Amino acid sequence: MAKNIVKYMELNGVDRNKLSADLGISYTTITDWVKGKTYPRIDKIEMMANYFGINKSDLVEEKKYTDENTHSTVYNTVLKLMENDNQAFTDIITNLEKLNDDEIEIVRNMVISLSALKKKKD
Structure with missing residues (x-):
């Protein structure tokens, strides 16, 4: 914890x-x-x-993320999405069903983090 x-x-x-x-x-x-x-x-x-x-x-709960490449790819895609890149949004929607629960949790955490960073900038 x-x-x-x-x-x-x-x-x-x-x-x-x-x-x-x-x-x-x-x-x-x-x-x-x-x-x-x-x-x-x-x-x-x-x-x-x-x-x-x-x-x-x-x-x-202890979360284990085993696929760093997935983490990096998802992170970069979410970053693009946060920068209003419509292709990134399409990529996430297209691939969402391919993500396992841990990967979906990664996306969720990144969106939370990036939203917090964006609020700090504003």
Whole structure:
């Protein structure tokens, strides 16, 4: 779980200080979660999931991505999509049925991350 918390903090450009302040949770508690010393209660897991715009399971479950080429290809396609490239949108729709659950999760996480980056730019 600690790895997932760190992952979503990095994806959203949030450090422990910001997460602590935004959620009203002590810095020490968040540090313990990030280091895997303790685990958050379900209400705090739900609070973090809502904060990051993800499912609670995204924080709790270990995700394994085995195909880095797929990850890279999907990432580049989503980047193009975010830049209003209509061909990228067509590529995703055309290939969506070929993606397994892990690959769909990769796309979902990238869209969340890219949306957060876009909000920061605006």
